[in-house]
Amino acid sequence: MDLITLDFETYYDVQFSLTKLTTMEYVSDERFKVWGVGIKVNDGDTEWFGEDETQDAILAIDWPNVRLVCHNTLFDGYILTQHYGVNPKYYIDTAAISRGLNPGQSSRLKDCAIRAFPNDESMRKGEELANAKGVWDLDPELEEQIASYCIQDVDLTYAIYQQWKSMPKSEMDLIDMTCRMFCEPKLKIDRERLTTYHEQEFNNAERIILGSGIDRKILSSNQQFAEYLYEIGLVPPTKKSPTTGKDIPALGKNDKAFKQMQDMYPQFKHIWDARTAVKSRLTQTRAKRFLSAAWNDDWLPVPLRYYAAHTGRFGGTDKLNMQNLPRGGELRKCIVAPGDDLLFVADLSNIEARMLAWLAGETQLLEQFRAGDDIYSAFASTVYERPINKNDDPVERFVGKTAILGLGYGMGAQKFKDTLAAGAMGPPVHFTLSQAQNVVNTYRSTYRGIPNLWRKLEDLLKQTLHKDNYGNVYGPLTVAANRLCLPNGMALNYHNLRYSSAGLVYDSRNKTEYTYGGRITENVIQALARIIITDSMLRLDKEHDVALTVHDEIIITSTNINPNATMDKIITDMCIPPSWASDIPLDAEGGYAREYSK
């Protein structure tokens, strides 16, 4: 099989660019034009093909026998499949590899080159002196310059791949899968339903905003909306900014004081409704993005960013985050399986709570998971000192749920109290600070292994600062330089980890992050849980099309033949424990339908 490294150079201008448009909008636009392409076959010399030669050069390649290497393969791969109609056998992306090996650091080609070849000044991306912005027809001189930059980029990409190809095979396969979700879409949109929904949402919001008689600029600005409230004789609530510590208006949808204000002044309902209409436009912008993304016969590419989080979790990209669609919302129902196929959706139940119990060695909790007990009710029973069950005690169970989901990573009494009152996951519950403190204490004393784990993992991370400790093992984790090695060959990286006056800090996205036991524990648990789900995705992708993942959820398209058997197979697969945690009790649940819904 040939290894082809490739880089497209395409027309762009001020309006028509990837900062303004999504990849789907850009490539499907009338203005889309390939200036040329640089192609390197195996270790041969990179060749430039100009505008008139590109198509022949692309079509001459035996794509079913090609492993493709690009830097940001979602872009070049999408052009190959959607513009030229050719599908490589395997997709490799050096930007994705960079994020896997160096999460939280820039994955631009320029920065990758420095990281891959720190001591070789010849391996540097040149400054792009040519300004080709807005030039539709390149003159020979400009084309010459672009061609030379392009060849240089292809050569760098190839060299970086050679340097980093020792990346675990399973992770390479995940990068390939991520590219296929985008370049070879598995999902479709229900265009009619989506169009109707978009118009309806838009008209509804407009009616409410216009009806209020307030300028939408005022409605959408916190500052200006606060001033407006003053003018009509109301005192806008304030709160302390969690980042700057300054007093800021508390006018968010979930700000308690603002909610109370709305309840207190029902005569201003038109104002509250208009504020919501202006602030909650996610569904409208998203519907619009879906419609333009699915330009090609309603096929919907799924843009996922491999290793977006330093824990390995995927993220959204390309102005379209498929991982935060409102639950039970119309948007999800507008996403469908193609033809007569069905969409299978399954998620790993309480995966993080299970992983936490397992790593902390909390035998009692593990036994409860193994027995299929309702963990939230079980903990609530301890708190309330009486048997709690889902049907009779929904409020008490919600307290148990909030505790299990939050307190495992060190949440304190004040935050627990606020979280309960906000009622984000259930009915709002109002506790005094001392009642909240009691629950926190009960949690920490009931599951002693968990606060113990916070201390152990903080100590383990500190060990990464001294090379005497490299190789030390804790469960599935191994100590190395500034990182905790994971059982899949990857690592939880803490770039430039060091002590500061604030404590333990590290660099992420040019920001200094402060960390501590509870937070490290959360990172470790998230990283380990992510391995369980991606292991399953890799197995399932052999038989079905994995179309999307949302952290603990896998979305698969498959035929409508024996759907119950397919569903069972998926669930069974997701519950296979990894070799490094063969005794972890896993559980999964799911369903299938034509649409994406649960």
Added chain:
DNA sequence: ATGCATCGCGCG
């Protein structure tokens, strides 16, 4: 015009 920090809000 464009970049950056901050906030709000959607998901896990």
Added chain:
DNA sequence: AAAGCGCGCGATGCAT
């Protein structure tokens, strides 16, 4: 000693 965490997008407000 104590501290829930992980994302991306869109809008605002301010700096360049």
